[in-house]
Amino acid sequence: MAKYRLDYIWLDGYTPVQNLRTKCMLRDFDEFPTLDQLPEWGFDGSSTQQAEGGDSDCVLKPVALYPDATRENGIIVMCEVMLPDGTAHPSNARATIADDPDTWFGFEQEYFLMQDGVPLGFPKGGYPNPQGEYYCGVGFKNVGGMAREITDLHLDLCLYAGINHEGINAEVAKGQWEFQVFAKGSKKAADDIWVARFLLLRLCEEYEVDVEWHCKPITGDWNGSGMHANFSTKHLREVGGKEYFLKLMDAFEEYCEEHIAVYGPDNDKRLTGLHETQSIDKFSWGVADRGASVRVPHGFVKDDAYKGYLEDRRPNSQGDPYKIASRIIKTIQSVEI
Known part of the structure; x- marks a missing residue:
């Protein structure tokens, strides 16, 4: 097995322009992982305008993977932000947009x-x-x-x-x-x-x-x-x-x-x-x-x-x-x- 560096990235809750955020996870895989092999991960939403301090847990759901040339076994993990109950966070525009692969x-x-x-x-x-x-x-x-x-x-x-x-x-x-x-x-x-x-x-x-x-x-x-x-x-x-x-x-x-x-x-x-x-x-x-x-x-x-x-x-x-x-x-x- 090899140790992979997974840089999870997501959009915060700032308005009118959201900022990119990132944090790093290390995991062992036999080869470059697939999307379904990556775990969901949590973060403190009270530090990103996405939750109150008394109930601050938000969830990162991996949705796309990108090889990272700057890191050995590095992967950039694009994530959607979810609420603990599994529904999309209000700041998560990706979850509800109109999509058409022919456009x-x-x-x-x-x-x-x-x-x-x-x-x-x-x-x-x-x-x-x-x-x-x-x-x-x-x-x-x-x-x-x-x-x-x-x-x-x-x-x-x-x-x-x-x-x-x-x-x-x-x-x-x-x-x-x-x-x-x-x-x-x-x-x-x-x-x-x-x-x-x-x-x-x-x-x-x-x-x-x-x-x-x-x-x-x-x-x-x-x-x-x-x-x-x-x-x-x-x-x-x-x-x-x-x-x-x-x-x-x-x-x-x-x-x-x-x-x-x-x-x-x-x-x-x-x-x-x-x-x-x-x-x-x-x-x-x-x-x-x-x-x-x-x-x-x-x-x-x-x-x-x-x-x-x-x-x-x-x-x-x-x-x-x-x-x-x-x-x-x-x-x-x-x-x-």
């Missing part, structure tokens, strides 16, 4: 790398040159001396963990970066995003760098951070059609408030109609329009097919991917085929 998601997670309270590359007490050269930039003046090392290592860790990264790049603002993850179904896509966030946060501890998920950490003429949700359904991929697409966009407009409600807090600071966004109180779609609520790729409308994937640009960088993916699926399911 595919590609999340574009943007974030800022911060040190001493400012984005990497910002001079102390001032600002760098205006944004323009930083997007997909190369060279020290554009990306600094450690950001690319961090983002490249993060990519390697995610790939080792089995997370389907599709790309990384420096973003429009100084110190801002993005990674893209593709998966099928709400739970798988959101699990992968949360574990990728965990890996980035833990990696940045070694560099004494913080990850800023807030959607508008710098006021002024700087892009905010989104988590654009690219999505497609079996019908969109295989059938499509303009009539169905227009009905789908009508539904997205009808449920605009419900989408905004789960697309991340402080989105009014980001969705201003500036910096490649539509205003938060409006809905629009447009072909290749980065200022639209839903961007339609040229390939989607090619030959008048209206088939493929769409990009909802409204979700923000600190949004909960469980709730975002679930809301998109609910709106899609409201449209008759």
Whole structure:
């Protein structure tokens, strides 16, 4: 038998943005364990905004496993939080979301790398040159001396963990970066995003760098951070059609408030109609329009097919991917085929 390090991770009860928590268990296995071999585990919910001190026991239920390249026989264990009676904790969004493995998601997670309270590359007490050269930039003046090392290592860790990264790049603002993850179904896509966030946060501890998920950490003429949700359904991929697409966009407009409600807090600071966004109180779609609520790729409308994937640009960088993916699926399911 070999001793395995199991890093259980879960989402706490803080609002409006939940934090990742983790603690480590060691167990002996003959080989890499399966999900059903891992035990449930308890934690003190009174320390995570998930219970009162007089009745503080909460339960961690393993729901997904990820190999951990940084540890010998290491495994990251994504967990749901349960109450002692076996029901889902009120903070456990994963347990009740709409899920459909035929709905595919590609999340574009943007974030800022911060040190001493400012984005990497910002001079102390001032600002760098205006944004323009930083997007997909190369060279020290554009990306600094450690950001690319961090983002490249993060990519390697995610790939080792089995997370389907599709790309990384420096973003429009100084110190801002993005990674893209593709998966099928709400739970798988959101699990992968949360574990990728965990890996980035833990990696940045070694560099004494913080990850800023807030959607508008710098006021002024700087892009905010989104988590654009690219999505497609079996019908969109295989059938499509303009009539169905227009009905789908009508539904997205009808449920605009419900989408905004789960697309991340402080989105009014980001969705201003500036910096490649539509205003938060409006809905629009447009072909290749980065200022639209839903961007339609040229390939989607090619030959008048209206088939493929769409990009909802409204979700923000600190949004909960469980709730975002679930809301998109609910709106899609409201449209008759």
